[in-house]
Amino acid sequence: MRARECGGTVPVDERYVDWCDACDWNVDSARTEPPPGRITAVRRALARRYGEQLADEMGRRDGLAPPKRDAPTVAAFALALLVHGVTAAVAVAGVLLVVLGWSTVVQPLLGVVLLAVAVVVFPRPARLPGNTPVLYRADAPRLFGLIDEVGGRVGTAGVHAVLVTAEFNASVTVYGFRRRRVLTLGLPLWRVLSPQERVALLGHELGHFAHGDIRYGAVTGEALRTLSVWHYTLAPGPVNGPVDLFVNGMTFLPRRAVQGLLLLLDHLSLRASQRAEYLADADAARAGSTEAAVGLMDRLLLVGTVHSELRRVAAAASMRGGRGGHEARQEAERGLWDGLAGHVGAVPEREVERLRRAGARRGHSVDSTHPPTHLRRRCLLAGGPSPAGIVYGDALSAATAAELAPAEAELARRVVRDRVR
Ligand SMILES: [Zn+2]
Numbered sequence: 001m002r003a004r005e006c007g008g009t010v011p012v013d014e015r016y017v018d019w020c021d022a023c024d025w026n027v028d029s030a031r032t033e034p035p036p037g038r039i040t041a042v043r044r045a046l047a048r049r050y051g052e053q054l055a056d057e058m059g060r061r062d063g064l065a066p067p068k069r070d071a072p073t074v075a076a077f078a079l080a081l082l083v084h085g086v087t088a089a090v091a092v093a094g095v096l097l098v099v100l101g102w103s104t105v106v107q108p109l110l111g112v113v114l115l116a117v118a119v120v121v122f123p124r125p126a127r128l129p130g131n132t133p134v135l136y137r138a139d140a141p142r143l144f145g146l147i148d149e150v151g152g153r154v155g156t157a158g159v160h161a162v163l164v165t166a167e168f169n170a171s172v173t174v175y176g177f178r179r180r181r182v183l184t185l186g187l188p189l190w191r192v193l194s195p196q197e198r199v200a201l202l203g204h205e206l207g208h209f210a211h212g213d214i215r216y217g218a219v220t221g222e223a224l225r226t227l228s229v230w231h232y233t234l235a236p237g238p239v240n241g242p243v244d245l246f247v248n249g250m251t252f253l254p255r256r257a258v259q260g261l262l263l264l265l266d267h268l269s270l271r272a273s274q275r276a277e278y279l280a281d282a283d284a285a286r287a288g289s290t291e292a293a294v295g296l297m298d299r300l301l302l303v304g305t306v307h308s309e310l311r312r313v314a315a316a317a318s319m320r321g322g323r324g325g326h327e328a329r330q331e332a333e334r335g336l337w338d339g340l341a342g343h344v345g346a347v348p349e350r351e352v353e354r355l356r357r358a359g360a361r362r363g364h365s366v367d368s369t370h371p372p373t374h375l376r377r378r379c380l381l382a383g384g385p386s387p388a389g390i391v392y393g394d395a396l397s398a399a400t401a402a403e404l405a406p407a408e409a410e411l412a413r414r415v416v417r418d419r420v421r
Contacts, residue, residue, distance in 0.1 A: 016351045043266055050274045051371030055379050076268035080223030083261065084123060087226060091118035121229045123222035126175045128161065128182065133407035135162045140403035142396060147183065150202040153389045154283040156210040159183045164407040166310075166415050168303050172205045179218070181209060187404075187411050188306050191337045192299055192344040195392035196292035203287025203389075204296070207280030220269055227265065230258045274371050281376050282383060289388035290380055297377040301355040302344055309343045310336075314416050333412040 094114030101107025128134055137144045140162065148158035159172070160180035167186040175182050183205055193201060234255040236248040284293040317332035318325070360374035370376070 013348070013350075016348070017354060042263055043270070046267060046270050047274065047370065048372055050271045051375045054271075054274055054278055054371065055375040070272075072268040073272050076220050076265055076272075079261070079265050079268065080220045083223040083226055083265075084219070087118055087121050087123070090114050091122070094118060117233075120233075121226045123218075123226060125177050125179065126173060128163065128175050133164045133410050135164065135403070135407065136160070140400070142399040143403050146199075146390075146392065146396060146400060147202055147206070149390050150199060150287045151206045151209075153287045154203055154207050154210045156206055157181070158206075164404065164411065166411045168306050170201055170205055172208050187337065187408060188310065188340060189299070190404075191341050191408075192302065192306065193296065194292065195394075195397050196288045196388055197296045197299060198288070199388070199390050199392045200284040200288030200292040200296045203293075204280045204284035206287075207283030208276060210283060211276050211279050220265070224262070224265060224269075227258055227262045231255075231262060234258060277370050278376065278379055281380055285380055285383060285386045287389050288392075290383065290386045292388065293380050294377055297373055297380065298352050298356065299344070300373055301352065301359050302347060305344060305347060306340065309340055310415055313339065317416050329416050333409070333416045336412040336415060337408055 091114070094111045094117075097107045097111030097114065099111075101111065135143070137160075143162065144158060147162070151158045159182060161175075161182045163182055163184040165184055165186050166188060167184075168188045169184075169186045170189060171184045173182055173184070174180060183202075189201070190198060234251045236251065236255070237244055239245055239248065281293060284296060288296075313332050313336060317329045320328040356374060356377075359372070
């Protein structure tokens with residue numbers, strides 16, 4: 001214990017940051033995130049502003065109104081159509097240049113370039129990544145059964161596929177021409193949650209389908225993707241001579257235009273998507289209980305702890321070379337996920353409280369489109385306690401764990417071997 005001038009006392013635990021809960025001294029000392037890029041920074045600032053507005057709205061009435069087609073949503077849709085119109089115009093111009101300018105040399109060449117550009121930015125259905133473990137219903141009937149049940153609770157159907165990744169998050173999207181639903185489940189997150197918190201996580205994710213976040217809408221989502229490709233393509237290259245300078249100069253205006261459109265589309269759709277996040281949190285509570293949904297928020301704050309523990313295990317396993325090294329790696333892989341769950345489970349409440357306060361100061365959010373975590377937590381608590389709609393018992397827990405075991409083994413191998421190299 002160490003006394004502070006504010007009158008508080010600081011218990012000393014060498015494993016965690018010392019901080020004072022009376023005056024918040026040193027509460028956010030370990031700020032190590034790199035500064036975000038320009039677009040991410042603007043998006044975050046907006047996310048925070050809308051997050052606060054919507055949180056107030058939520059506190060005033062009981063709950064948020066369901067999403068409606070308000071002016072910004074319609075404007076976003078119109079802007080998205082405009083973006084797709086430009087893509088179509090580029091394609092048509094390419095065809096015309098090739099066909100009508102056939103006798104010249106320059107025009108068909110330019111036409112081919114335009115056609116190539118149109119092909120790259122043309123809207124297309126997403127595909128499942130080829131290198132990530134994917135589960136279908138036949139591979140994991142109990143897990144899919146649980147997802148169906150949670151879907152029923154929040155008013156939507158289940159998913160067609162579950163992608164298992166080594167990221168500390170979860171998300172939903174659609175893929176293919178038939179727009180099939182896919183849930184991405186990050187094992188590091190899944191494994192540090194209690195069973196009820198997992199139900200809350202599923203409730204949140206499926207809630208996104210139930211409310212129809214426009215980001216998942218084909219038109220607006222694809223326009224964002226098209227603009228991102230343009231943005232990437234038009235990024236200035238390194239300057240090694242007058243030609244580079246000329247190219248960078250020529251792309252300056254289109255680059256700025258794309259950047260502006262990207263920010264505008266974001267601005268228009270962000271409020272609706274933030275509303276969807278709060279509504280999805282209410283679904284999390286409905287499915288898993290308010291307590292579990294709040295527990296999920298607290299777990300999300302532990303992202304740094306999770307990443308450093310995974311890095312530590314991988315680094316420790318790589319220290320040993322030769323034959324012993326191979327065995328050390330295998331052992332690290334076998335114990336990786338249970339070890340992570342144990343490590344995170346042992347983080348004391350005082351450290352979680354520090355992260356909560358640091359997150360509130362910094363405006364921690366899961367990513368640039370989610371509202372700040374502390375506001376989501378506050379809104380959940382304001383909604384009043386909701387009991388668990390779906391109970392994820394021990395037998396079902398064991399069954400789903402067995403179904404996930406092959407994917408877990410594969411991802412443990414990747415975390416231990418690839419993270420070190
Ligand atoms: Zn979400």
